[in-house]
Amino acid sequence: MGTISVHGGDPAAAAQPGEPPEAVDGFARLSVILTGFEQYELLGTGMLMPYYDELMRIIGAREAGALLGAFSGVADGDDEAFRRVILDSPRFGPVARNVTMMWYLGTWTQLPRAWRNTFGATAYDTDHVVSAAAYREGLVWPAAGTHPMSAKQPGFGSWARPPAGAGS
Amino acid sequence: MTGDRHDGDRHDVVIVGGGFAGAAVAKTLADTGGKRILVLEAGRGTGMSAGKYASHVEAFQASLVNTPNTPYPNNPNAPQADVLDIRQILGQPAPGQPPRSVTDTSGYLVQTGPLPFQSDYTRALGGTSLHWLGTCLRMLPNDFELHRRYGQGVDWPFGYDELRPYYERAETDIIGVAASVTGQHYPGIDDQEYFGRYQYPMHEIPASYLDRVLARKLDGRNITVGGQDYPVRMSSTPAGRNSVPRNGYAPVGAPGNPQLGERCEGNTNCIPICPVQAKYSSLKTWYELMRRHPGDQPPTPARSSVTIVPQAVATKVELDEHGRVSGITYQTYDDEAVAPAPDPRTARGTIYVLAANAIENATLLLASGVANSSGMVGRHLMDHPLILTWGLMPEPVWGFRGPLSTSGLEMFRDGPFREHTSAFRIEVGNEGWNFSAGAPTSTVRAMVGRGRYGPELRRALGEVIPRQFRLGLEMEQIPEASNYVTIDRAYRDQLGGYRPVIRYDLPDYVRSGFAMAKEASDAMYALLGVPPLDPDQDRDAFPYPGDYTSYQPTDPGYVTYGEAGYTFQGAGHLAGTHRMGSSPRTSVTDPRQRTWDHDNLYLVGCGNMPTVGTSNPSLTMTALAVWAGENIAADLGGQS
Numbered sequence: 001m002g003t004i005s006v007h008g009g010d011p012a013a014a015a016q017p018g019e020p021p022e023a024v025d026g027f028a029r030l031s032v033i034l035t036g037f038e039q040y041e042l043l044g045t046g047m048l049m050p051y052y053d054e055l056m057r058i059i060g061a062r063e064a065g066a067l068l069g070a071f072s073g074v075a076d077g078d079d080e081a082f083r084r085v086i087l088d089s090p091r092f093g094p095v096a097r098n099v100t101m102m103w104y105l106g107t108w109t110q111l112p113r114a115w116r117n118t119f120g121a122t123a124y125d126t127d128h129v130v131s132a133a134a135y136r137e138g139l140v141w142p143a144a145g146t147h148p149m150s151a152k153q154p155g156f157g158s159w160a161r162p163p164a165g166a167g168s
Numbered sequence: 169m170t171g172d173r174h175d176g177d178r179h180d181v182v183i184v185g186g187g188f189a190g191a192a193v194a195k196t197l198a199d200t201g202g203k204r205i206l207v208l209e210a211g212r213g214t215g216m217s218a219g220k221y222a223s224h225v226e227a228f229q230a231s232l233v234n235t236p237n238t239p240y241p242n243n244p245n246a247p248q249a250d251v252l253d254i255r256q257i258l259g260q261p262a263p264g265q266p267p268r269s270v271t272d273t274s275g276y277l278v279q280t281g282p283l284p285f286q287s288d289y290t291r292a293l294g295g296t297s298l299h300w301l302g303t304c305l306r307m308l309p310n311d312f313e314l315h316r317r318y319g320q321g322v323d324w325p326f327g328y329d330e331l332r333p334y335y336e337r338a339e340t341d342i343i344g345v346a347a348s349v350t351g352q353h354y355p356g357i358d359d360q361e362y363f364g365r366y367q368y369p370m371h372e373i374p375a376s377y378l379d380r381v382l383a384r385k386l387d388g389r390n391i392t393v394g395g396q397d398y399p400v401r402m403s404s405t406p407a408g409r410n411s412v413p414r415n416g417y418a419p420v421g422a423p424g425n426p427q428l429g430e431r432c433e434g435n436t437n438c439i440p441i442c443p444v445q446a447k448y449s450s451l452k453t454w455y456e457l458m459r460r461h462p463g464d465q466p467p468t469p470a471r472s473s474v475t476i477v478p479q480a481v482a483t484k485v486e487l488d489e490h491g492r493v494s495g496i497t498y499q500t501y502d503d504e505a506v507a508p509a510p511d512p513r514t515a516r517g518t519i520y521v522l523a524a525n526a527i528e529n530a531t532l533l534l535a536s537g538v539a540n541s542s543g544m545v546g547r548h549l550m551d552h553p554l555i556l557t558w559g560l561m562p563e564p565v566w567g568f569r570g571p572l573s574t575s576g577l578e579m580f581r582d583g584p585f586r587e588h589t590s591a592f593r594i595e596v597g598n599e600g601w602n603f604s605a606g607a608p609t610s611t612v613r614a615m616v617g618r619g620r621y622g623p624e625l626r627r628a629l630g631e632v633i634p635r636q637f638r639l640g641l642e643m644e645q646i647p648e649a650s651n652y653v654t655i656d657r658a659y660r661d662q663l664g665g666y667r668p669v670i671r672y673d674l675p676d677y678v679r680s681g682f683a684m685a686k687e688a689s690d691a692m693y694a695l696l697g698v699p700p701l702d703p704d705q706d707r708d709a710f711p712y713p714g715d716y717t718s719y720q721p722t723d724p725g726y727v728t729y730g731e732a733g734y735t736f737q738g739a740g741h742l743a744g745t746h747r748m749g750s751s752p753r754t755s756v757t758d759p760r761q762r763t764w765d766h767d768n769l770y771l772v773g774c775g776n777m778p779t780v781g782t783s784n785p786s787l788t789m790t791a792l793a794v795w796a797g798e799n800i801a802a803d804l805g806g807q808s
Contacts, residue, residue, distance in 0.1 A: 036626035087619065097616050100625070104612045107232060132229035140608045143626050144633035146568040149602070150228055150437035153444070156411075159434050159570025159598065160374040166566065166634075 026068040027052045033082060034100040035139055042103070045137035050130060051102055058108060058124045059095060067092050091119060104143070106134030179206040179475075180804055182496055182517035184482045184532070186213075187295020188786055189772040189793040190523030191450035191457075192342050196797025198461040198472035203804070205461075205474045206515055207454075208498050210246035210524070211292035213478035215451045218424040224298075225443045234602070236288055236299040236740060239441045243504040244662040246291040246481055247276040249527070251738070256724045257281030271669075277527075278659045278669040284724050285672040287551050287738030289525050293478050296525065296740065297449040299440040301572055303784040304345045304406040305593075306335050308354055309362070310582050311781030314646070318586040320677065321646040321779045325750040325759035332364070334791035339368060339406075342790050343448045344420055346370035346432075347406030354403070355582045369417035372404045373432055376598045378565040378637055379575040382696070386577075391691035394585060394684055400692065402596070403578045408448035408786075409438070409571055421445065423455035436599055438572045447571075482524070483665055485536035485769070486514065493520045493538070493769045499663055507662045519768045519800050523793070526775035527668045530653045530745040533756075535666045539763040539771070544756050545746055546654050548647035550780050552739035553674055555682050555719075557639050557689040558604040559698040560712035564634035567600035568608070574598060577639075580688060581782045590643040590681030593782040594688070600636035605716070608633055614708040632710045639692075641685035643678045644782045647744050674736070679729035686734065690715075741785050743774035761796040768803075772796045 028048055032039050042048055056064050070092055074081045086092045094115045102108055107129045110116075116125065129135055136151040145163040147154055154163070181197055183190045186209035197203050215221045224239035231238045235251050242248060253275025272279040279285060289296045309328040314321040339345040347368040349359055375383070383402040390397045409432040410419035422428040422445035429446035438447055445452070454476060461467075463475030480498045488494040495514040502508065522529045530546040533539050577594035585591075601607035608629070615628055645651075651673060655666035693699070693715050701707065701714040719726060723735040749755025752764035761776055763769045772793045774785045781788075 034621050036621070036623035087621065096621075100616050100621055101612060104616075104625075104629075105609055107609070109613075127232055129230045129232055132226040135229040139626075140612050140629060140633070141568075143629040144568060144600075144608060145564075145566060145630060146633075147434075147436070148229075149234075149568065149599070150225060150435050150441065150443050153433035153435040154569065155433055156431040157374045157434075159376045159566075159574075160380070162377055162564070162566050163569065166564065 023065070023068055024049070024052050026072055027055070030068065030071050030096070031099065031103060034096055035103045037103075037139055045139075047103070047106075047134055047137050050134065051099070054102070054108065054130050055095075055099065058122055059111075060120070060122060063095065063119055067095055090115070102130065102134075104138055104140045106130050106136070106138045177204070177206070177516070179204045179515070179517035181205045181519050181521060181800060182515045183207045183521045183523055184496060185209065185295065185523035185525065185528070185773075186293040186450065186454065186476060186478070187523065187525065188297045188450050189789055190295075190521070191453035192338065192790045192793035193521055193523060193772055193797040193800065194457055194474060195342060195453050196794050197801055198457055198474050200801045201470045201472055202467045203472040204467055205472060206517065207474065207476045208480040208482050208496065208515060209293045209476060209478045210481040211243055211290075211478065212504070213293040213476070215292065215294050215298060215449070216423055216455065218422055221422070221445070224441055228437075228441055234440070236440045237290055240290045240292055240298060243291060245479075245501045245504050245507065247661050247667070248291040249277045249288040250275055251286060251288050253277070254284045254286050254724045255279075256722070256726070257284055273659065276661070276667055278656070278667050280669060280671045282673050283727065285549070285551070285670045285738065286725055286736070287740045287742050289527070289740065289742065293454065293476065294449045294451045297786070298451070300740070300786055301438050301784065302408040302447045303573065303595075304339065304343060304347065304408050304787040305783035307781040307783050307788055308357065308582055310356075311779065311783075314586070314779050320586065322749070322754075324778050325748055331788075331791055331795070334795045335787065336366060337794045338787055338790035340417070342453060342794065343408040343787065344369055344410065344417070345406050345408055345787070346373050346411035348372040348404060351404030352406065352578075353401045354578050355580075367414055368406065369415070370411040370413050370419065373407050373409055373411050373571060373574050375402075375404060376570040376574045378567055378598055379596060381561070381563070381565050382575070382596060385696050386692060389695055391688060391695070393688045393691060396585075398579045398688070400577065400579065400695075402575050405574055405576050405595075407571065407574070410446045420452050420456075423451050432571055434570050436568055436570060436572060481663055481665065482532055483512065483535070483663070485520070485522070485532065485538045487538060487766070491766060493766050496520060501663070519770065519803060521770045521772055521796070521800065523772045525773055526742040526745045527653050529771055529773060529775050531655055531666050531668050533746065534655045539746070539756055539765045539769060541765050542753055542756060544754065547649045547652045548744035548747055549651045549653055549670065549672065549742065550645040550647055550744040550777075552642040552741045552780065552782070552784070553645055553678055553736040554640050554642040554739050555685065555734045555736050556604040557641065557686065557693070557715065557717040558601050559637060559693060559715040559717070560632065560635040560710065561637055562697045562713040565637050566634050567598055567636055568602070568633065570598045572597060572599050577692075580685070585684070588677070588680065589684050590645070590678045591782050592641055592643045592681050592685050594685070595640035595642060597638045597640060600633060601638060601716075603640070604638040607636055611710075614710075618708055628710070632712070635712050639689055641682070641689060642739055642782065643681040643685070644780060645678055646675070647747070647779060648675060653745055674727055676729065679727060679734075682727070682734040682736065683729050683732060686732070739784070741774065741780065743777045743780050743785055746771050746775040747778045748776045749778060760799040761792065762799065770796055770800060
């Protein structure tokens with residue numbers, strides 16, 4: 001993984017001032033591990049940059065930088081280290097779970113009280129849907145073999161059979 | 169549009185309310201030609217523009233909650249009941265205590281309990297047809313004779329056979345219903361007698377994969393409920409959703425965008441909004457009327473003139489010295505957030521029709537002091553109180569696909585048990601645990617909260633969500649004078665209009681229906697291979713198969729019957745508040761749906777229904793409204 005440029009075809013995103021591409025690459029790599037979706041699938045949602053920006057906006061560059069910095073020290077495929085350094089960390093674990101839910105649902109969930117009191121709350125850290133597009137691109141829908149309710153409709157009568165590609 | 173004044177004009181008919189019933193009356197009348205019709209709609213007309221309709225879809229998608237009114241913002245100048253406002257009401261006021269001490273005023277509806285009334289409605293052009301499910305069941309013949317046959321409630325002033333031709337017109341001329349006569353199965357019903365030689369305008373909506381799994385496992389089996397055996401059979405649900413047409417019928421697409429929505433496309437979002445408008449809403453009828461009977465042109469013998477005025481809130485029905493209605497006073501507004509400066513206008517016509525829904529019609533009548541010599545206005549408020557059961561199947565059933573419901577289990581819609589227990593129908597939901605437990609959001613949160621991530625999370629969601637299913641068990645509520653809508657000068661909205669004040673409870677007749685329905689659900693779960701979940705089991709580990717149904721005493725709709733508790737919800741089927749009858753002492757309208765008290769005032773909508781049976785009432789309301797339109801045309805003909 002990691003060979004696809006996240007900025008390919010999206011010069012506007014690359015042109016964001018002061019945004020080192022490595023950080024976004026790191027966020028993409030982290031997202032792959034958290035979601036279980038391949039990087040090309042995540043890029044295909046068009047939500048990588050919006051979610052990166054949303055994370056920056058909500059927890060700030062210091063916390064986001066610390067998370068991605070800690071993550072960059074975890075070797076690819078080292079699940080034990082990922083759990084220990086990221087998921088079990090009181091600082092990074094809650095954020096990582098929120099990023100996971102953001103990808104799956106398109107919504108941000110307010111961080112736990114203990115996290116907010118220790119690492120700093122922002123006014124943006126509220127329960128909210130990132131955008132209507134984020135809802136439509138939620139990963140839970142393809143994971144469940146379906147389409148987002150109200151969008152990407154599969155067509156008349158499609159519901160009479162299991163979804164295309166269903167194993168059973 | 170709102171700046172236009174219509175108080176100088178004289179109309180043949182003035183209709184209050186731009187929803188289901190108003191549209192059916194207006195179309196029936198307009199198609200007779202030569203009529204001047206004015207429609208006053210309290211809410212906005214946003215949905216009539218194809219582009220602006222899409223804003224409702226985006227508003228839904230960008231919202232954290234999914235309720236029937238999520239796409240339709242509240243409008244303080246025409247406020248609406250909303251399920252998010254429902255609270256548990258702790259008790260009835262004690263004697264001598266002011267009612268305010270326990271009354272819940274947090275929403276638009278003022279709820280005095282003891283139970284909360286849990287249904288909502290939408291105030292915008294299109295009304296609650298904007299967010300209905302689309303179910304188009306007819307009532308059963310025995311539903312019209314509940315008192316004569318079972319000693320409960322009251323009888324209708326006419327029977328099924330008399331309403332049947334209007335059902336056909338509602339199905340074909342107004343809504344556009346997809347169904348087959350042979351795919352529906354009701355207790356004691358002979359297809360030939362019930363439908364005659366009839367075909368719906370469109371073929372039935374295909375059954376969902378879940379429906380097919382249930383049919384394979386349940387059809388032909390018997391379950392024992394209350395000591396009686398009942399044969400189980402899945403029944404295709406008639407739907408106001410576009411499907412493959414029969415006999416040259418042309419499915420009606422989205423207003424202003426007719427190529428969109430000619431078929432149901434499986435958005436799995438009938439409630440709260442069909443993005444492609446393959447599901448009927450009265451916007452389609454209003455759009456047709458605006459094109460065929462334009463309000464800016466005078467009527468001709470072949471053409472009527474229909475003027476729709478949104479943002480016009482009816483505030484009073486005015487009477488002349490002879491007790492006839494002389495006008496409808498209304499107030500317009502530019503900005504929903506701001507109360508307008510008082511500038512009352514009066515709409516005048518020959519005949520007046522209130523089509524504002526069972527609660528708004530009742531409050532308007534009470535506020536005006538009209539049509540209530542019987543004292544029945546506002547009384548007999550009914551709904552279809554429903555409980556849900558939900559579980560995980562042994563195999564994937566692939567929910568969250570297709571329209572929200574395509575089939576039901578109808579064997580409890582009639583039977584001798586109606587002497588003591590509510591009849592009910594069982595709706596099969598195609599949306600997993602969305603309605604019952606907030607899935608898929610709740611499922612993702614539970615799994616991530618337990619530390620799942622990566623491929624394991626993806627795989628677990630793919631294993632659990634496609635196994636989710638639910639049943640909706642919907643009771644017939646009988647009419648009781650003690651369930652009512654009233655008004656109180658202490659409770660007003662921003663415009664100064666009366667807010668509905670509601671007293672609501674469920675009798676044992678309905679509660680025993682919950683118990684019977686839950687017993688039926690348990691018996692079917694056993695046939696499906698879905699066992700009760702061990703109470704000590706960690707539910708968030710999602711062991712399957714299992715019955716995950718859970719009713720908590722903290723739920724707003726928690727009720728008990730015997731030892732057991734149930735959480736009921738509203739079905740959005742408000743009815744009964746100005747019922748029809750054959751006596752002016754016990755009913756508000758005569759069988760022609762004209763008020764007994766005022767010979768130029770008609771009431772339409774579910775408020776006219778003396779009882780509600782077990783069918784979702786929109787189709788019956790539409791059939792009745794077509795009939796009312798015919799009666800009004802006859803009255804006008806007699807006068808000209």
